[in-house]
Amino acid sequence: MMMTSTLSAFTDEAGRTCEEQIASCQRAGLKFMDLRSVDGIGVTALPVEHAQVVRGKLDAAGIGVHMFGSPIGKIDIADPLETDLQKLRHLATLAPILGCRAVRMFSYYNKNKSPLAVWKSESMERLSRLRAEAERHDLILFHENERHIFGDACANVEEIAGLRNDHFKLIFDFDNYNQGGEDVWANWLTLKDQTDAFHLKDSQQIGGSYQHTLVGEGSGQVKRILADAAGRGWSGPLTLEPHLAHSEAVLATGPSGETNASFRDMPPAESFHRAAVAAQSLLAEVGMSA
16 A cells, blocks of 8 residues: 655755746645745745745645744754754744744754763753753654764654654655764664654765665665555655765754765756655555555
């Protein structure tokens, strides 16, 4: 049976402007985008008036915002938490304007190399406070297993999974586990019952570094895991995050592996489109309609 999920994408990897991002959705037949940045402005800094203009353009194109691609939690455990709380409150203001309640977020760096117990305690306390703030504003946080944050390794994500409720969910990012040197399939078996969303991003090791690939063509076990998820009746958000070219949007996310030589000289809109077609084909192949 074909399971139905929602496919979205970080369209700022296709283009900087709202018009470019809309065009990338229309070309690929996508009805949703994950709004990370638009017109060169990060979503947590997007002025209300600008958001209203963006909403008008999206409505005219028949495209919705599925999740806010926020950088919340992508600071150090020594940095003021209030910075992130203010960003979350701003997204609460934008939520009714852009018709979106879901917020991608992270779980903090440890730049001073504090003991693991300290890193865990501080990160979990911050996540708990963010969850409480999200509950007050009827938002839903989605934690991503980003590289080098507390919730990077599967064992730490298991700790974070204890926070799951109606306002706190978990994203499974294949590529981040893969680049972290973990067994991605084993991580899926551990986290399959706590996985609420997927980030469709893949990579393979070339020499001493990782290079991003079309989803399903790397060593992130994407096809195997999605097929297993579909067989288990899983459904939920699927977000395409190609990282095939080091566009302005990709560079803003931090270190992310080597540029794929096959796409290095290709315009971002074209590499994004090829990534979208590959993802749609893979989802259909494993029986996951989106």
